Amino acid sequence: MLVRPSKAPTLLGAKPVSNRLHMAKILLIDDDEALRNVTVEILNSAGHVVDDAPDGNSGLALYATGRYDLIITDIAMPDMDGLELITNLARNSPMPRIIAMSGDSQFSESVYLPTARHLGVQATLSKPIRAETLLKAVEKVLGGPASE
Numbered sequence: 271m272l273v274r275p276s277k278a279p280t281l282l283g284a285k286p287v288s289n290r291l292h293m294a295k296i297l298l299i300d301d302d303e304a305l306r307n308v309t310v311e312i313l314n315s316a317g318h319v320v321d322d323a324p325d326g327n328s329g330l331a332l333y334a335t336g337r338y339d340l341i342i343t344d345i346a347m348p349d350m351d352g353l354e355l356i357t358n359l360a361r362n363s364p365m366p367r368i369i370a371m372s373g374d375s376q377f378s379e380s381v382y383l384p385t386a387r388h389l390g391v392q393a394t395l396s397k398p399i400r401a402e403t404l405l406k407a408v409e410k411v412l413g414g415p416a417s418e
Contacts, residue, residue, distance in 0.1 A: 293317045295321075296319070296341070297320075297322070297332055299352070312405070316405055325348055326350025326352065330359075338366060339367065340366070341359065343356070353385055368411075371399060372397065383396065393407045
C-alpha cells in the first residue's frame with residue numbers, strides 16, 4: 271500500500287524532490303491495480319513518464335519493447351514474481367536500475383527485500399510507502415550509475 275501525503279493538494283501538485291531530478295521513463299510493475307494507479311499518479315505529478323504492468327510477465331514484455339530509466343516492481347505477484355523478474359532483468363548488461371517493494375507478508379522484510387538487494391536492485395521499499403519516500407528513492411536511484 272502507498273500512503274498519500276497528509277495534504278492532498280501536495281500530492282496532486284507534487285514536485286521533484288530536488289532540481290537534480292530529471293524526467294525519467296519508469297516501468298511500474300505491481301498486481302495491485304489501486305496501488306499501481308496511485309503510484310502512477312504520484313510519479314506523473316513529479317514529472318515522470320510511467321508505463322505500468324500487472325505482473326512480471328507483462329512487465330518483462332514491456333521492458334523488451336521500450337527503454338526505461340528505472341523499473342519499480344512489487345515482489346509478491348502472480349505468474350512471475352518480482353524476484354524472478356529481477357533475475358531475468360539482471361541478465362542485461364548493464365542491469366537496469368530497479369527499486370523493489372514488498373509488504374504482502376511476514377517475509378517481506380526478512381527474506382524478499384534482502385534477496386532483492388542480493389540480486390542487485392539499487393533500493394528496496396517496505397509497504398506501506400509514503401509518496402515522499404517513493405520520490406526520494408527514485409531520485410537517489412536515478413542519480414546513481416546503473417549496475418555493471
